[in-house]
Amino acid sequence: MKNEAEFIKKLLSPKHREKAFLKLLDAYQERLYWHIRKLVGSHENADDVLQNTFVRVYNNLPSFKQQSSLHTWMYRIAYNESIRFLEKNKNRYSAHSEEIHQKHLDNLVGDSYFDGKEASQRLQKNLLRLSNKQRKVFQMKYYDDLKFREISEVMELNENTVKTIYYTAAKLIESYMLEVAAPEVATKK
Amino acid sequence: MKTNKPEHSTQNSVSFNQKRTELHQKELGLEIPNDYFKTSKEAILSKTTRKTQRTRVLTFVVSAAAMVLLAWGLNSVTTESSVPTFAMNDEESKMLVNSLFMNENKLEELSDSYMLEDLYEENEVLN
Numbered sequence A: 001m002k003n004e005a006e007f008i009k010k011l012l013s014p015k016h017r018e019k020a021f022l023k024l025l026d027a028y029q030e031r032l033y034w035h036i037r038k039l040v041g042s043h044e045n046a047d048d049v050l051q052n053t054f055v056r057v058y059n060n061l062p063s064f065k066q067q068s069s070l071h072t073w074m075y076r077i078a079y080n081e082s083i084r085f086l087e088k089n090k091n092r093y094s095a096h097s098e099e100i101h102q103k104h105l106d107n108l109v110g111d112s113y114f115d116g117k118e119a120s121q122r123l124q125k126n127l128l129r130l131s132n133k134q135r136k137v138f139q140m141k142y143y144d145d146l147k148f149r150e151i152s153e154v155m156e157l158n159e160n161t162v163k164t165i166y167y168t169a170a171k172l173i174e175s176y177m178l179e180v181a182a183p184e185v186a187t188k189k
Numbered sequence B: 001m002k003t004n005k006p007e008h009s010t011q012n013s014v015s016f017n018q019k020r021t022e023l024h025q026k027e028l029g030l031e032i033p034n035d036y037f038k039t040s041k042e043a044i045l046s047k048t049t050r051k052t053q054r055t056r057v058l059t060f061v062v063s064a065a066a067m068v069l070l071a072w073g074l075n076s077v078t079t080e081s082s083v084p085t086f087a088m089n090d091e092e093s094k095m096l097v098n099s100l101f102m103n104e105n106k107l108e109e110l111s112d113s114y115m116l117e118d119l120y121e122e123n124e125v126l127n
Helices: A004-012 A017-040 A043-063 A070-088 A097-110 A118-129 A132-142 A148-155 A159-188 B013-028 B036-047 B049-082 B091-100 B104-126
Strands: none
Touching (some): A004 A017, A017 A070, A017 A132, A017 B013, A017 B049, A043 A070, A043 B036, A118 B013, B036 B049
C-alpha cells in the first residue's frame, strides 16, 4: 500500500476512519478470505472467521504499533483468528492426524461450495498429505503470494526455516502429483 | 498452476483479486456464493463502522434524554420548593401567617391586654 504511514494516520483519525476502513476492506477482503478459507476449510467457517478478523482489525487499529507492515499485521490477525477457530472446534476432530485430514477432506467435499472435480480433489488430498506447517507455508507462498519474510512474521518462524519448509513442501507436492500419473502410464503399457 | 505473481497494491487489487479467485476456484475447487463479497462487506461494516455510528447516535440520544430528565427533575424540585412548606389547614401556621399581616398597634394592644390579664391572675392567686 502506497504511503502506508499516511493511510494509517487516516485509519486512526476519527474524521477519516470510516472512509479509510472501507478502502482497507476493499483491498483486503478477498485476499484474506482465501487465506482463511484454505486454513479452515468450508465457506461457512471462512465467512465467520473473516468477519471476526475485520472486527478485530477495526478494534485494534489504535493499538497497532507499526512494527510490521499493515499488510503483514492483517494477515497475522487472519491467521491467528483461523487458528483460534480451529482450536475452539478441535473437539470435533479426533487426535489422530490422519483422521483430522480425512475430516478436513470430508468437510471440504461435503461443502456445497467445493466443485469436487477430480483434479481439485487430488490436489487437496495431496496438500493434506503435507505436515500442518508445510501446508500452511506452501499455501501462503503459492496461493496467497506472500513473501518469505511476511510468512515468517505471520507464523513467527525464522525466514530461512520458512524457505526450507516451502521448498520441501513444493517437492513433495510435485512427487505426489506424479505418483497418480505413474500407474496410469504403467497400465497403458 | 499459476505463472504470474501480481504485486500487492490497492491500484491493481481488482485484477489481482480476480486472478486469485480464479486460481482458488480452478485449482482448489473452492467456490463461493454469488455476490458473497458484497454481502460479506455489508456484514463487516455493520459490525464495525456502522456499529460505531449507531453507538454514537445512541449515546447522543441517551445523553439528550438524560439531560431532559435532569432538567425536568431540577425544574420540578424548584417548583416544589416555591410551594409553602406548611399545610394551609394547620392552625399554628394560620396564626403565623395572620400575624404577618396584623397591624402593629393592634398587636401591641393585644399583647398588653394579655400581659395585664396575666398580672391580674397572679395577683388573685397571691391574695
